Amino acid sequence: MDLTKIKNPAFLKQMSIPEMEQLASEIRQFLIQSTSVTGGHIGPNLGVVELTIALHYIFDSPTDKLIWDVGHQSYVHKILTGRATQFNTLRQHGGLDGFPKRKESIHDVFETGHSSTSLSAAAGMAIARDLKKESYHVVPIIGDGALTGGMALEALNHIGDMNKNVIVVLNDNNMSIAPNVGAMHTMLGKLRTSNNFKRAKKDVETMMKRIPQAGDKIAGLAERIKDSVKYLLVQGTFFEELGYTYLGPVNGHDYHDLLQNLQYAKKVKGPTLIHVVTTKGKGYEPAEMDRSGLWHGTGPYKIDTGAFIKPVETAKPWSAVISDGVLRLAERDERVVAITPAMPVGSKLTAFQQRFPDRFFDVGIAEQHAVTLSAGMAASGLKPFLAIYSTFLQRGYDQVVHDVCRQNLPVMIGIDRAGLVGGDGETHQGIFDISFLRSIPNLVLAMPKDETEALQLLETGFMHDGPFALRYPRGHSSGMSELVSEVQPLPIGQWEVLIEPFDCVIITFGATLQMATEASHALLKRGIRAGLVNARFLKPLDEKMLVRILDKQIPIITVEEALLAGGFGSAVLEFAESAGYTSIIQRLGLPDAFIPHGDVQQLLKENGLSAEKISQTAIRLCQQNEKLRKTTI
Structure with missing residues (x-):
């Protein structure tokens, strides 16, 4: 099947299980091929191929709300909703986002990027649906790792208490980014491996699913039988004690098991939790065998060997x-x-x-x-x-x-x-x-x-x-400094003068020191002696050094790879104002906006953070300062 011709998931409704199995294989090959070039969250997505196909087969997106927790596992969803043609731009500037994005598709009903948010969003949507007297299914898909988050547990508690129709799909692959930890992980492990419970529960649930919806008394009896079996074979289940109808464990790579349980969940009144067990990295051996978390998200790699393609770096991350x-x-x-x-x-x-x-x-x-x-x-x-x-x-x-x-x-x-x-x-x-x-x-x-x-x-x-x-930033250090065996602490709040200021001064720190250094050298060639200060302490400020600089009445340029609003430059401005100085101070940094994905250097340049921009700013401010001096003489 040509995945690039998919416009929406409606075509799945006509597919047989063998056809869906073939589709899953083609999607896996597509994902492996495309992410080997662009990089991306390959492990989580390979694990949810059958689950995503089954969800779109059973539910009607976007009328029914599929909410992907974190969004690391939304690539298959993006393919099935018509975005396969954009995968060559994945996570690149101006290209396909690596997470659900409302502006990308009507099928992305909620944006995620941090974990453990889907259940709260689902609760909100279920409340809105019922207040507006609408009828659709709300289906959050959350991983076992994300379920350790406090926000997820808060929402799990609230949904169980509200008793609203929400179908929680728990994608349990025994991993988050790294191997999971904690009591929740241990509890899920017991559910995964409780074979007696699974066999007895399956028999009872099969009987329940055969009962007509009108048979309330018989259905109630079946529920009580199921509870009795549960308490006989295991000491209760966490989710059913919270008020959920628990279905599972379900084989997340078996369509028969998936479709049967998802279809049944649509009929259940009140909150339901489907415990789906999947294999992270399914279908690609390097990712499937990984237990370290390296294949959760990667850069480009060689498909045949699984070796990561990385630039040669001599310095440490x-x-x-x-x-x-x-x-x-x-x-x-x-x-x-x-x-x-x-x-x-x-x-x-x-x-x-x-x-x-x-x-x-x-x-x-x-x-x-x-x-x-x-x-x-x-x-x-x-x-x-x-x-x-x-x-x-x-x-x-x-x-x-x-x-x-x-x-x-x-x-x-x-x-x-x-x-x-x-x-x-x-x-x-x-x-x-x-x-x-x-x-x-x-x-x-x-x-x-x-x-x-x-x-x-x-x-x-x-x-x-x-x-x-x-x-400290992402990426590698400069590798330029010489590490010493005896490390001495620094006086808190003390900055470092790297180039003595005369005509103007650039005050910055961290990663932007390199572009500031380049700007200072370029300005010197233009006859402007731009000082450079390493403001390694952002709080407290080096007030003594600031006073010395402000006393010179030269322009000050602050540079930061962070928001200007309330940032380091704002702190310098606040100090100058409180101390009664009127020196020219120009702040360079990031705007009051959410910055999209893309190459870091390209994003910096687009947002006015470069050696060239610093130089241009310094020239303009020095000219402005000279005019002010002349008018005051």
Whole structure:
């Protein structure tokens, strides 16, 4: 079948099971071929091919609402809703989004990118449907990893209490990004392997499904029989105690099993949960055999070998620089512990986990819990390092404010993926953290320019008796600095002058120091002596240095790979205003907008962050400042 000719999923209604099996095979080959070129979330999508086909066969999208939690597994849905022709642009600037996108298709009824949101959205849609007296099915599809998130459990509780018609599809592949952890994972494992329960339950459910809908008394009797069997063979099931009709475990790669249970779920009154067991990476051996999480999302790869195609890099990833530094600190201080919300691989903490298994804690997709867990550890004398992506730290904001900073506890927060991240786009860009963190009392916020400074800031943070947040970007470090064996801490709030300012000064930090350096050198060729300051501490500011610069009455240009609104440049402006200075200050950064997916360098340039833009700004401001000087003489 030519997948590029699919316009909508209606054609599935006429297909036989053998035809759907053939379609699943063709979709898998298409996904393997296309993502080998573009990269993408190949593992999750290979696992849900039959499930997605079955969902579109049974339900009528977009009238019926299919809500994909996280959205990592929405590629098959996109193919079946007419977007196969765009897969060569997947996650590229201006191309197909890697997550559900409402503006892409009417079949994408809710946008997702962070996990554990689908059940809350489904509850909202079910309430709206019933208030408006409409009739359609609401079907959230959530993974077992996402079900560990507190928000998902809150919604699961609410849906069970409301007793509204919602069909929850639990895609259980025994993985999130990395292998799952926690009591929920253990409980699902028991359900997966409880063969006696499955056999008896199947017999009872088969009997129930044969009962006419009008036979209420007989149906009620069958439900009681089913409950009796449940309590006889297992000590209850979590979901049925919450008020759900539990169906499963269902073989997620068997159409007979899938279609029968989905069709029955449409007839059930009240909330239903279909427990579908799938294999992540199904049909492609390298992805199917992976238990590390490497095949959750990849760049381009060689189909025949499964080898990833990566540019030759001589420097370490920033995540590895930081995690290796934390490991080095843990070697000499047994109070150092590491915490991650389901990202041990992405945060490069696996070496720490292997070296100190008793001091490493993966809490699953539970960012709020991770933050307050760290606070509890700090309050009890430990030195926690919480590795968390900038985009996911947003989910634990109240805990940072209330549980860490309000109590002034010594928690070190490693803010990974700070800045633009590229292919994951709007939902994952780490561009908000400066704005939402710098207003919190007691918090120190810093970002290193290179590997050596990163180790110095780690040392500083672990010696500091209070909250300390260290930002670092996605990608590789410069590899230019010379690592030293003895690392000295830095005075908190002290900036570094890299080029002495005369005509103007560029103040920046982290990844944008490189473009600022290029701009300073280019300006010198134009006869403008542009100073350069490494503002490695974003909070507190180096007020003494700022006063010296402001006293010069030269233009100041702040540069940040983050939102301008409430960002670092705003802090400089606020200080200048409060101190009574009227110097020209120009801020360069990202606009008040959600930044789409695409190549990072292209996104930076499009949003006015480049050496050329800094140079142009400096020339204009110097000319403006010279005119002002002349008019005041």
